[in-house]
Amino acid sequence: MYELTDPIKTYMERALEETCRVLPNGGDHEVRAFIAQRLADAAQSRRTTLGELGIVARKALADFRGAPRRPV
Incomplete structure (x- = not known):
């Protein structure tokens, strides 16, 4: 495991x-x-620059917004 x-x-x-x-x-x-x-x-995949992590975070937000919601 890669140490952060x-x-x-x-x-x-x-x-x-x-x-x-x-x-x-x-x-x-x-x-x-x-x-x-x-x-x-x-980060575990060694994508650790601020720019790379910013892209990952923005894509994750877009994915979250587009994901179907589970009923509560």
Whole structure:
């Protein structure tokens, strides 16, 4: 398993925050968790620059918005 350094974790957090900024109240737990998981997967695949993580986060948000919702 690839070790995530503090700078990479900071990039992940920044990408998450910048992407969720467009959502009301910064997004709910479900969308933030979805994006965070995609960021973690990308970082484990060594896509670790701020630019790469920003792209991953924005695509994850688009995927989340387009995904069918499960009934509650």
